Amino acid sequence: MASDSGQLSMSGRPRPGGIDASTRRRVIGASFIGNFVEWFDYAVYGYLAATIATAFFPEADKQTGLLLTFGLFAVSFFVRPLGGFIWGHIGDKVGRKNALSLSILIMSAATFAIALIPGYGTIGIWAPISLLVVRVVQGFSAAGEYAGASAFLVEYAPPNRRGIYAAVVPASTAAGLLLGSLIAALLSITLSPDQMHEWGWRLPFLLAAPMGLIGRYIRVKLEDTPAFLALEKEDDVIKAPVTALFRNHWKSLLLAVGAVLLNAVGFYVILSYMPTYLSEELGFGATESFVATTIALLTYIGFIFLTGLASDRFGRKKVLISASVLFIFLTVPAFMLLDTGNFVVILLVQVLLGAMLTLNDGTLPSFLAELFPTKVRYSGFAVSFNLSNAIFGGTAPFVATLLIATSGSKLAPGFYLMAAAVVSLIAVACAKETSKAPLQSH
Incomplete structure (x- = not known):
């Protein structure tokens, strides 16, 4: 593969952007599988939280066990800002490909290790401590994945x-x-239930190792992005990208942190915490909760691509602002409908909330990548995305459970989402439209 100039098609004519279709397909595949492995792990941990709680905190009551389990989920996010700094430095100084190839290896190994940790009944307090250590390693490695994959795709697109x-x-x-x-x-x-408690919950985590190895193999076969290779060719790579980010691009960084807030809270409340909310707070069966979430996720994937197309046509700001406005006005009514006990209604509400979230989730990667110049793109994306997710995203299931416990209201997660939407609306409204402009290099 060549950089943006000079590559010819078989007919002798330059291909658009100098990058052939097969290369772009491999870039898409490499970006897809790494992020897929990361969030598969987070999904399994969130969906099996009640079972994991009994394995690692058997002496606690149900709600306390859930709080402790989600507390461990949140702690793994606190290391993500540190990971954002380090992975951003690697990605902007050494290259996007090298950062992504290493992060998927660490993530898949840590996820696999969860399956091997003995329960509380076998090693006592060392069981939750071991789980905490592995979750911290996962949080660190995950800090570079989403940002790196997004920058990789935007710079190849x-x-x-x-x-x-x-x-x-x-x-x-x-x-x-x-x-x-x-x-x-x-x-x-x-x-x-006994089989799930004893060994069943471990099975999904075992899948991480083979999936991670496949993803790493695909990534090491690719060249870095044309934008980064151009910086290397001009000897224009920054030695301290994070320092340059805070010195020269702090306004963009603040706007990015605010813009991510709705995504951080909404993603974990709607897509990760919801099965636990339906089963533990509303009394639905675990199977019904998982089935409803699964159907909602199928529609979510389709909505994501429609949102990506819409943001290319209408601009990032219009789509992101639409998402915030819809969450401000419709979230609490949607949570009220969840309490009806009707499975069809609950399914439709989950599809609606998912569709609203895709307006933000499907637009945010391109918006954040375009907000920062090539020299600090990985750092800017990774730091802003991970700061917001560490403070508000990883804590969302814990905060939702705590708000319900302290307020006695099952609508508390809906009000929390509304507040996040207000902050994101202000941040996006203050940002510039970037969809039609060339990528910044400096």
């Missing part, structure tokens, strides 16, 4: 299709969640 290309990243996220939901549903149907 044709100028007028950056939105749809970058939408592959949240689509792979939803696909990982979908597989996690399917496996959780299958296990809940086929295994008894």
Whole structure:
């Protein structure tokens, strides 16, 4: 593969952007599978939280066990800002490909290790401590995945299709969640509660190793992006990209953190915490909860790509602002409908909430990548995305459970989502439209 100039098609004519279709397909595949592995793990952990709680916190009551389990989920996010700094530095200084190839290796190894940790009944307090250590390693490695894959795709994409290309990243996220939901549903149907507690919950985590190795193999076969190779050729790569980010692009960084807030809270409340909410707070059966989430995720993937196309046509700001406005006005009514107890109504509400979230989730990767110049793109994306997710995303299931416990209202997660939408609306409204402009290099 050549850079943006000089590559010819078989007919002798230059291909658009100098990048052939097969290369772009491999870039899409490499970006998809790494992010898929990462979010498959997070899905399984969220969907099996109640079972994991009994394995690692058997002496706690049900709600306390859930809080402790989601607390471990949140702690793994606190290391993500540190990971964002380090992976951003690697990605902007050494290259996107090298960062992505290493991050998927660490993530898949850590996820596989969860399956091997003995329960509380075998090693006592060392069981939750071991789980905590592995979750921290996962949080660190995950910090570079979403940002790196998004930057990779945007820098390879044709100028007028950056939105749809970058939408592959949240689509792979939803696909990982979908597989996690399917496996959780299958296990809940086929295994008894005792079997799930003893060994069944471990099975999904074993899949991470082979999937991760496949993803790494695909990634090491690719060249870095034309944008980064151009910086290397001009000897224009920054030695300290994170320092340059805070010194020269702090305004864009603040706007990015605010823009991510709705995505951070909405993603984990709607797509990860929802099965637990339906089963533990509303009394639905675990199987029904997983089935509803699985169907909603199938529609979510389709909506993601429609959103990517819409952001290319109408602009990033219009789509992101639409998402915030819809969440402000419709979230609490949607949560009120969840309490009706009607499965069809609950399914339709989940599809609606998912469709609203895709307006944000499907647009955010291209918006964030375009917000920063090539020299600090990986760092800007990784730091902003991981800061917001560490503070608000990883804590969302914990905060939702805590708000319900303290307020006594099952609508509390809906109000939390509304507040996040207000902050994101203000941030996006203050940002510039980037969809029609060339990628910044400096």
